Amino acid sequence: xxxxxxxKTTANALETQGIGKRFGGFWAVKDVTFSVRPGERRAILGPxxxxxxxxxxxxxxxxxxxSGSIRLFGEDVTKSSVPKRIKNGLRRTYQHAYLFDGLSVHxxxxxAVAGLRGGWRQILPVRKSDPRRIEAERLAxxxxxxEFLDRMxxxxxHGQRRQLEIGxxxxxxxxxxxxxxxxxxxxxxxxxxxSNLLLSLPTDVTVILIEHDMDIAFRTSESVTVLFNGQxxxxxxxxxxxxxxxxxxxxxxxxxxx
Amino acid sequence: MRYLIVLIPALLLPFVLxxxxxxQVLTRSLILGIIALSLSxxxxxxxxxxxxxxxxxxVAGYAIAYFGPNxxxxxxxxxxxxxxxxxxxxxxxxxxxIGFVARRSRGIYAIMITLAIGVAFFYxxxxxxxxFNGFTGFSGVLPPALGDRSWxxxxxxxxxxxxxxxxxxxxxxxxxxxxxxxxxxxxxxAPGRLLAxxxxxxxPIIAAFAFSGLIAGSGGILNAWFQERVSSxxxxxxxxxxxxxxxxxxxxxxxxxxxxxxxVYVILDIFAIDxxxxxxFNLLIGIVLLAIVVAAPNGLQQLAIDWVxxxxxxxxxxxxx
Numbered sequence: 001x002x003x004x005x006x007x008k009t010t011a012n013a014l015e016t017q018g019i020g021k022r023f024g025g026f027w028a029v030k031d032v033t034f035s036v037r038p039g040e041r042r043a044i045l046g047p048x049x050x051x052x053x054x055x056x057x058x059x060x061x062x063x064x065x066x067s068g069s070i071r072l073f074g075e076d077v078t079k080s081s082v083p084k085r086i087k088n089g090l091r092r093t094y095q096h097a098y099l100f101d102g103l104s105v106h107x108x109x110x111x112a113v114a115g116l117r118g119g120w121r122q123i124l125p126v127r128k129s130d131p132r133r134i135e136a137e138r139l140a141x142x143x144x145x146x147e148f149l150d151r152m153x154x155x156x157x158h159g160q161r162r163q164l165e166i167g168x169x170x171x172x173x174x175x176x177x178x179x180x181x182x183x184x185x186x187x188x189x190x191x192x193x194x195s196n197l198l199l200s201l202p203t204d205v206t207v208i209l210i211e212h213d214m215d216i217a218f219r220t221s222e223s224v225t226v227l228f229n230g231q232x233x234x235x236x237x238x239x240x241x242x243x244x245x246x247x248x249x250x251x252x253x254x255x256x257x258x
Numbered sequence: 259m260r261y262l263i264v265l266i267p268a269l270l271l272p273f274v275l276x277x278x279x280x281x282q283v284l285t286r287s288l289i290l291g292i293i294a295l296s297l298s299x300x301x302x303x304x305x306x307x308x309x310x311x312x313x314x315x316x317v318a319g320y321a322i323a324y325f326g327p328n329x330x331x332x333x334x335x336x337x338x339x340x341x342x343x344x345x346x347x348x349x350x351x352x353x354x355x356i357g358f359v360a361r362r363s364r365g366i367y368a369i370m371i372t373l374a375i376g377v378a379f380f381y382x383x384x385x386x387x388x389x390f391n392g393f394t395g396f397s398g399v400l401p402p403a404l405g406d407r408s409w410x411x412x413x414x415x416x417x418x419x420x421x422x423x424x425x426x427x428x429x430x431x432x433x434x435x436x437x438x439x440x441x442x443x444x445x446x447x448a449p450g451r452l453l454a455x456x457x458x459x460x461x462p463i464i465a466a467f468a469f470s471g472l473i474a475g476s477g478g479i480l481n482a483w484f485q486e487r488v489s490s491x492x493x494x495x496x497x498x499x500x501x502x503x504x505x506x507x508x509x510x511x512x513x514x515x516x517x518x519x520x521x522v523y524v525i526l527d528i529f530a531i532d533x534x535x536x537x538x539f540n541l542l543i544g545i546v547l548l549a550i551v552v553a554a555p556n557g558l559q560q561l562a563i564d565w566v567x568x569x570x571x572x573x574x575x576x577x578x579x
Contacts, residue, residue, distance in 0.1 A: 060454070086456035094454075100447040103440060111440050116457050118437075123465075125435035168455070 011074030013038040013176050013206040014059070019068030019078075020230075021051075021058050028054040030230045031068070036176075038073075042208045043221035045241075047250055051230035052210045053095055056178050059208075060092050061085050072176065089175025093168075093182060095210075097161040101154035105145060105164060108153055109136035112171035135171075143167030144197055159190040166197060176206045183213045195219050226250075268420055277412040281484075283524055285412070288419035289484055291520035292426050292477030293497075294504040296470040298516045299430050301505065303439065304466045305446035306364065309373040310356050311501050314471045315478030316379065316493035317352045320390060321345035322399065322479045323488045329398030332391050338402050346475045353471020357464040376498050383490040395489025399482045410483055419480050423517065426473050430513045433469060442466045507550045509557015518559045522550070 015035040021028045029051040036042050046052050057063040059070060061082040069078045072088050080088075100108050114132040116122055126133060140146045143163045148156060156164065162182055169177055183194050191213065198220040201207060211217040217224070217238075224241040226234040234244045241247055272280055297311045324333035325341035336344065360371045383390040401409035401418075409418055433439040441462040444452045449459045482488040491497075500523065508519020526546055530539040554561035 062454075082453055083456045083458065086454070092454060094451070098448050098451045100444045100451065102443050102447050107440050108444075111437065111444055111452075111457070112455050114437050115455065116437060116441055116461065122438040123433060123436050125432045126437060126440075171455075 011071065012036060013040065013073060014208070015071040016059070017069045017071075019055075019058055019065045019070060021054055021063050022066040027066075027230050029058060029227075032227070032230075032232050033068075034225055034232060034235065036206055036208060038175075038206055039204055040206055040223060041221045042206075043217040043224045043238075044208060044210045044227060045212075045214075045217060045224060045247075045251075046227035046233075049229075050227040052227055053180055054230070055227065056092060056180055056208075056210065059178060060090060089173065090178070091169040091174040091176070092178040093162075093165040093180055095180040095184060097158070097165055099153045099161060099164060099168075101152070103153055104149070105140060105151055105153060105156070106133070106136055106149045108164065109139045109167055109171065112136075112168040113139065115172070139167045139170055142170060142200075144193065159186050159193075162186065162194065163197065170201070170205075174205055176208065177201070179207065179209045179211075181210050181212065183211060183216050191216060265424075272413045272416055280416050281412040282528060283521070285416045285419050285484060287517065287520040287524045288416075288423045289477050289480045290500065290504055290524065291508075291517035292419075292423050292480065293474050294501050294508065294516035294520055295423075295426055295430065295513055296474035296477070297501055297505045298508070298510050298513060299473065300466060300470050302510045302513075303434055303443050303446065304463065306360065306368045306463075307372075307502075308356070308360075308467070308470070309369060309498050309502065310376040310379070311470065311474045312493050312497040313376045313379040314349050314353050314356070314474035315481060315497075316383070316488065317471075318345040318349035318475030318478035319399075319482035319488040319492055320383070320396070321348045322482050323396035324389065327398065327400055328396045330391050330394070330396055332388075332396070342479070345479055346472055349471040349475025349478065350468045351471070353474070354464050354468040356471075357467025358460075360467070361460050361463045373498070376493070377495075380490055380494045383493060390490070393490060395487060395492070396482075397487040397489075399486050399488055401483035410486065415480075415484060419484075422476050422480060426476060427513050429469075429473070438462060438465055503547060507547060507554075507558055509554070509559040509561075511556055511560050515557050515559035518562075519557065522558060 012035040016033055018031050018033055020030045020032065032055060044052050044055070054063065058065050061080060065078055069076055071077065072085065072090060075088065077085050077088065100111070103111070110126065110133055113135045137146070137149060140149050143166045145160050145163050145167070148160060153161070153164065166179070166182060169179070182198070183191055186194060195216045198207070198209070198216070209217065209221060221238065224236065224238050225232065226241055226247050228250055234241050234247050271284065275284070293311055293315045296314065297308060300306050300308050322341060322345045325336040325344060327335060356372060356375055359375070360368050363371050383395070384393050386392065401415070403409070404414050407414065409415060434443065441452065441457055442465065444457070445459050445462050452459055481492065504519040504523050505516055506519070507522060508517065509515035526543050530542045534542045550558060
């Protein structure tokens with residue numbers, strides 16, 4: 001498999017060493033060590049409550065890790081703030097579409113592109129010809145909702161909201177994308193559209209995807225990590241992981257032997 | 259174009275109305291509308307109901323009194339060109355401080371915090387004599403001269419208030435189209451999501467409060483000139499509640515709703531006393547306000563817009579038949 005061009009460093013895009021998160025006496029994520037190459041497409045599987053979203057929350061900094069370390073392109077970000085990690089190129093989407101309902105699609109994408117940089121000019125109305133607005137239009141195109149630019153986010157369908165989530169995550173040169181169940185709640189007709197969108201993402205972007213839909217996960221990912229009860233259970237190519245007896249058991253449901 | 263329908267009559271009214279109507283009804287409505295606009299702005303775009311807007315107006319009003327001519331012999335007179343921006347700046351700083359204190363509060367908690375601040379400020383002005391001259395406050399707070407007349411005369415003050423009101427509405431409409439204004443609305447809808455974009459949430463909240471301080475302060479200065487005085491009564495429970503009522507009956511959908519609410523409120527406030535027994539005029543005001551809130555849950559302005567929409571539909575249908 002050809003190795004994607006690596007920005008500046010040859011380090012892994014993302015690398016964790018024994019990370020965990022404890023809530024009281026309960027480890028939601030425990031001792032997870034894995035690494036993802038730059039440009040890799042990785043799916044994270046696991047039954048409900050396996051700790052997938054908690055793992056994302058640790059990676060993004062929404063949760064402070066109770067143990068272990070996280071490296072983003074070789075740099076230790078275990079203790080870094082959320083904005084710092086975002087600055088380093090880490091982006092995420094949310095399992096439950098969490099968007100600005102009172103803004104238009106255009107304004108939402110504009111905000112994702114523009115942030116709040118540029119000093120006092122941030123209090124001036126944005127011009128139509130502003131390059132950041134044009135970039136927002138391009139993002140709407142990329143995530144497949146260009147015709148809804150002027151629509152309020154609250155008026156979008158569930159599928160369109162998911163697409164907008166991805167559009168937001170693609171703003172401002174992302175390097176590692178964490179997608180939390182992008183296909184959740186989509187109709188069967190919308191699913192192929194979403195996997196096409198995932199396949200069309202720029203190849204230099206590393207994508208880590210939580211997904212329950214096996215078709216989408218295996219179609220869009222080259223490697224799979226399986227979590228179970230907060231711990232890493234299996235890792236490998238889709239074929240290897242499907243051949244794994246333990247994985248087979250939790251997904252297809254074997255008998256519970258003591 | 260739509261604005262001209264309101265603007266042209268507004269410009270011509272001083273030539274047909276008596277001074278009483280001009281000053282006591284229209285100018286007062288404009289001033290209260292500006293202060294209520296600062297609340298409508300916060301409620302609509304930041305999603306926070308602030309009870310401290312009367313205090314912000316009061317900060318600017320007190321500042322213009324303290325740094326200007328007054329008849330109580332307190333304060334440091336400064337030239338107009340200095341004291342005006344200074345008063346507005348102080349109102350913005352006060353707004354920013356309130357925003358900082360209330361930055362993590364939403365809903366009823368934000369109401370409680372801002373109400374506490376408003377009430378504390380009210381009692382502080384009553385008890386502090388060095389800056390606020392206690393209970394009596396400042397009198398003789400005159401606006402600057404306009405040639406051989408004064409900006410405080412009915413017509414000049416009306417046009418001044420109208421101009422400030424237009425500028426404030428334009429500022430709100432510009433601000434909410436700016437990156438910072440969009441971030442303020444994003445804080446209202448999904449603060450955690452904004453944070454995940456790498457945009458801090460505290461700064462937009464503080465900025466929104468500071469901006470509301472600028473608007474409330476503009477109204478506060480006009481109010482001090484209009485009444486020629488500023489005292490603890492300008493920042494007490496009365497004004498706090500009045501501003502809330504005006505914002506709610508006007509409607510929060512559009513910034514100009516505050517002015518619709520203000521006119522209705524002022525007319526009620528002035529004429530209710532003529533219609534009903536002196537002891538019971540507050541009852542009439544209360545009943546009318548209740549009726550408005552029930553009949554127009556989104557405010558009078560939205561009700562009018564809905565009616566116009568319905569009439570237009572009917573008009574469009576008629577020729578087809």
